[in-house]
Amino acid sequence: MGAPYSGSCNCGAVTATIDAEPAWVRQCWCRQCQKAASGSATTNALFPSDAIKLTGEVRWNGYIAESGNTIEQGFCSNCGTQIFGRNSARLGALVVRLGFIDPPHDLRPSSTIWLDEAPDWAKDGGTVELFPRQPPPPPAS
Numbered sequence: 105m106g107a108p109y110s111g112s113c114n115c116g117a118v119t120a121t122i123d124a125e126p127a128w129v130r131q132c133w134c135r136q137c138q139k140a141a142s143g144s145a146t147t148n149a150l151f152p153s154d155a156i157k158l159t160g161e162v163r164w165n166g167y168i169a170e171s172g173n174t175i176e177q178g179f180c181s182n183c184g185t186q187i188f189g190r191n192s193a194r195l196g197a198l199v200v201r202l203g204f205i206d207p208p209h210d211l212r213p214s215s216t217i218w219l220d221e222a223p224d225w226a227k228d229g230g231t232v233e234l235f236p237r238q239p240p241p242p243p244a245s
């Protein structure tokens with residue numbers, strides 16, 4: 105289940121098709137990604153920009169990274185779904201947030217970066233309770 109990939113935000117205002125395989129897929133735990141991803145890492149696939157056909161309005165917010173490069177996060181102007189990242193040092197390529205890409209696909213991260221900024225619970229191998237969907241309600245008292 106490779107290219108072309110399709111993508112959509114939560115409200116459907118932004119959609120895309122991506123006709124390329126990513127250069128890499130990786131997770132990023134930097135603080136800016138944690139803010140974008142509600143406390144988790146972002147999971148990102150790097151594609152050539154010209155392989156991405158986009159419909160809808162993406163808004164961008166930028167900041168200066170530790171490297172001195174400008175990093176911009178692109179999101180749906182209506183629902184706020186995180187869609188893209190771009191780096192001033194990597195013109196011609198866009199990071200696509202994996203949650204934006206519609207399943208089924210076989211993309212999965214092969215590395216994790218910025219672990220120094222990850223919370224301890226993300227480094228300890230995972231000791232959380234797992235549920236396939238919503239957990240059952242608490243017992244009535």
Ligand SMILES: [Zn+2]
Nearest residue numbers: 113115180183
């Ligand atoms: Zn949206």
Ligand SMILES: [Zn+2]
Nearest residue numbers: 132133134137
């Ligand atoms: Zn990051």
